[in-house]
Amino acid sequence: MTASGRSNGSPVEQRRRPLGARLSSMVLPVFTAVAVIYLFLPIAVMVVFSFNDPLGRQNITWQGFTIDNYLDVWRRRDITGPMLNSLIVAVVATIGATILGTLIGLALTRYQFRGRRPLNLLIYVPMATPEVILGASLLAMWISIGVQRGLGTIIIAHIMFTISFVVVTVRARISGFNRSLEEAAMDLGADEVTTFRKVTLPLIFPGILAAALLAFALSIDDYVVSSFVAGQTTTFPLWVFGASRFGVPPEVNVLGTLIFVVAFVFIAAQILWGRRREAVEKAFAAEAPR
Amino acid sequence: MSRRLRRLTPYLFLVPGGLWLILFFVVPMVVMASVSLQEGSLETGFRLTWNFGIYPQVIADASTQFVRSIAYALVVTVVTIAIGYPIAYTIAFRGGRAKNILLLLVILPFFTAFIIRTLAWKLILADNGFVLGTLKDLGLLAPSEHVLATPLAVISGLTYNFLPFMVLPLYVALEKIDPHLIEAATDLYASRRQAFLRVTLPLSMPGLFAGSLLVFIPSIGDFINAEILGSRDTTMIGNVIQRLFLETNAYPEASALGFVLMAAVLVLVALYARIVGAEELTQG
Numbered sequence: 001m002t003a004s005g006r007s008n009g010s011p012v013e014q015r016r017r018p019l020g021a022r023l024s025s026m027v028l029p030v031f032t033a034v035a036v037i038y039l040f041l042p043i044a045v046m047v048v049f050s051f052n053d054p055l056g057r058q059n060i061t062w063q064g065f066t067i068d069n070y071l072d073v074w075r076r077r078d079i080t081g082p083m084l085n086s087l088i089v090a091v092v093a094t095i096g097a098t099i100l101g102t103l104i105g106l107a108l109t110r111y112q113f114r115g116r117r118p119l120n121l122l123i124y125v126p127m128a129t130p131e132v133i134l135g136a137s138l139l140a141m142w143i144s145i146g147v148q149r150g151l152g153t154i155i156i157a158h159i160m161f162t163i164s165f166v167v168v169t170v171r172a173r174i175s176g177f178n179r180s181l182e183e184a185a186m187d188l189g190a191d192e193v194t195t196f197r198k199v200t201l202p203l204i205f206p207g208i209l210a211a212a213l214l215a216f217a218l219s220i221d222d223y224v225v226s227s228f229v230a231g232q233t234t235t236f237p238l239w240v241f242g243a244s245r246f247g248v249p250p251e252v253n254v255l256g257t258l259i260f261v262v263a264f265v266f267i268a269a270q271i272l273w274g275r276r277r278e279a280v281e282k283a284f285a286a287e288a289p290r
Numbered sequence: 291m292s293r294r295l296r297r298l299t300p301y302l303f304l305v306p307g308g309l310w311l312i313l314f315f316v317v318p319m320v321v322m323a324s325v326s327l328q329e330g331s332l333e334t335g336f337r338l339t340w341n342f343g344i345y346p347q348v349i350a351d352a353s354t355q356f357v358r359s360i361a362y363a364l365v366v367t368v369v370t371i372a373i374g375y376p377i378a379y380t381i382a383f384r385g386g387r388a389k390n391i392l393l394l395l396v397i398l399p400f401f402t403a404f405i406i407r408t409l410a411w412k413l414i415l416a417d418n419g420f421v422l423g424t425l426k427d428l429g430l431l432a433p434s435e436h437v438l439a440t441p442l443a444v445i446s447g448l449t450y451n452f453l454p455f456m457v458l459p460l461y462v463a464l465e466k467i468d469p470h471l472i473e474a475a476t477d478l479y480a481s482r483r484q485a486f487l488r489v490t491l492p493l494s495m496p497g498l499f500a501g502s503l504l505v506f507i508p509s510i511g512d513f514i515n516a517e518i519l520g521s522r523d524t525t526m527i528g529n530v531i532q533r534l535f536l537e538t539n540a541y542p543e544a545s546a547l548g549f550v551l552m553a554a555v556l557v558l559v560a561l562y563a564r565i566v567g568a569e570e571l572t573q574g
Contacts, residue, residue, distance in 0.1 A: 032380040032392070035373060039399045039453070042410030046402060049413070060413055100307035111300035122308060126315050128503065130511025130555060132528040136535055136548045137318035140325045143541065160314040163307055221404050223514060224528075228535065240405045244518065248409060256406040263401030271390050 043260065050253035058247040073251040082239035083255055085151065089235060090220040093158035098212045100159070101166025102204075108167070109174040127164045134161055135228030142229065149231030157229045158222065162215040169214055173207025206277065213266065220259070319552075326545035336541065348546045352530050356554070359527040362441070363510035366448045367456075370505045371498065373449070374456035378497070379490075382464035393461060400454050408518045411447050412438065415519070439521035447515035455504035463497025464490070499566050507555060527551055 049059055053066040074080065104123070107113070126134065138157050142149055181203065185195040223237040230238060240252050326344060330336035349356070381392045399407070414421055415437045425431040437443050467490060475485040513528030520526075527547065534544035 028376055028380040028384060031376050035377050036392075036395050039396060039450075041414060042407045042450070043399045043402060045410040045413055046406055060416065100310055103303040104307040107300040107303035111303075113300040113304075119304065119308065122311050122316070126311065128507055128555070128559060129315075130507055130528070130551060132511040132513060132531050133322075133548045133552050134315070136531055136544060137322040138314065139535060140541060140545055141318040141321040144321050144325065156314055160310060163311060167307075217401060223405055224512075227532070237403055237405045240403065240409070241514075244405070244409055252406065256402050260398075260402045264398060267394055267398070267401070271394060274390075 046253050046256050046260075050250055050257045052250050052253075054250060056247070059250045059253070060247075069250040069254045073254045076249075076251050079236075079239065079249070079251050079255065082234040082236045085154075085233060086220050086236040089151065089154050089158055089226075090216050092155050093162060093219045094212050094216045096155070096159040097162040097166050097215045098208060101163045101211060101215075102170050102208055104163070104167045105170035105174060109171055123164045123167050126161060127168075131161070131222075131224040135225040138225070139228040149229055150233045153229040153231065154226055154233065154235065157225050158219045161222075161225060162218050165214050165218060166211040169211035170204065170207045173210070174204050206274065210270070213270070217263070322545045322548055325541050326549055328542050330542075332539045341542070344542055344546045345550065348543050349550055351543075352527060352547055355525055355527045355530050356550075358524070359510050360554070360558075362445055362448065362526065363506050365445055366452065366509045367502050367506045369445070369449045370453050370456040371502070374453055374460055374501065375494075375498075378457050378460035378464050382461055382467075383469065389465075393458075396457050397454055400451075404451060404514065405518075407451065408447055408514055411443075411450065412518055415443055415446070438519060439524070441520075441524050443519040444516050444524045444526075447519045448509045448512060451512075451515065452505045452508055455508070456501040459500035459504065460494060460497040463494045463500075467493045495566060499563075502562070503559060506558070510555060511551060 048062075050069055051065050051067065052059055052062055053064040053068070054061075055063055104119075108116075108119070135157070138153070138160075139149075142153060147153065182195055182199050185199045186192075190198065221237065222235075223241060226235050226238055227241075234242070236255070240248060243249070243252065324338060325336070327338060327340050327342065328336040329339045329341050377396060381389055381396070385392050413419055416422065417436045417438065418426070422431060422435065422437060426433055426435070437446075471493070472485050472489050475489045476482065480488065510526075511528045513526055513532050516524050516526045516529050531544050531547050531551070534540040534547065
């Protein structure tokens, strides 16, 4: 994605136009603004109700403002336990899927080999399979061979369904970069390992990071697959769903809000970093002789 | 590095991940196929009896839920296009320097847990909640009206939850379009509508194709929205599979249904690819 040579707003738009045309050009921005409000509506509800002081078990009507929920949440073992499980699963699954997926991505973009078509199928079909089937088939297998389900089977499943997303993300990044940089390093006497470590890895690192973030987000949010392979273990989404039958305590909203804030900071940092990279790359491109 | 080792490198890279996918995606599928042909119960154990008769039986039993799931997923796909296309278009062509920020705003809500988001919708759409309650207070809606437990609620929930899967690929496709192409069309006396229909829309087809699949597939298999926002009359095929597997332990029936769903998805996807000419699209 290069932003070079793009004019913002065509000349047609900059000319003075009659009122009707100017009004109709407002339709899209207004629609988008309304859509953004719509997208944030449930988030607003979640954040507002994280400060609620409910009377009973139901946190569905506004009773009064309190920050106690934020102080209490750390003492609610029944909630922090599943949250801890979710974090363990997400961290381990992210590391596993990122390593396995990046290796496949590298192989696909940099090497010629037989069996590309079946490999592509192996990567894309899991993405095109409804989650309920991914979970159900794994459960069928664990039952058939009599494996005890728990944290381990959840992690295995999460690595499985996130690998494909990592491959696709990393591949998009690798195929975008210039091989001549690697060739230059080799010409200057670097061996393959050094070239990989000093040239290739830094170049594809943003892609790997983006893939890891995606894998983490997919894993920590998963309900469907986990519900099949969790056994007696409870992750955060599983706990919330179970609790929703009797009333979700405000502490759940607190954790939801905190996850949201952390995700926001991460993504914002990534975008800022991307901007800086783009600026640096542009500066280099300007220096380079034609 | 020796030449032989170099030739082996790609396979060294592929084997760990590939093996993982084979062991935990392909093998379970095969196991599920075999389980679907078994008979028995949890107490007496299951034995493979090649009971193919189970397939017509489960299809007949769950045909309502099947048809409903396909219908809901189709409606959701169309509605996400109707909402998502203008959003993606606006960000791609009118976003200017704020493109990334706008895109972030669209994705950000989806970094809260799926379950919490859906529960929040339950609160918003509640009979006397803040949307329906206000409308009722204003006299715009009869006091007995409700949204929860109706198909509308389930479809709204699915639409909300899968909207970003439509917006992102559409944005990527639209962002690639050179605005000069559209200018050229209008310079050559195409009306704005014609320029859109003959230049922008065809060029955004890969995004529309990818987005439709990314919305349709999870929608057809979803059971959370139907569970939280729906009622007995909005049960989807995912609910049936989940219940058979986890509550009634009817593994053969559940496996057979899973297989039928998988087959239905693959057939519908292939059909759709045929219609929009995916060969051309994916080769881009």
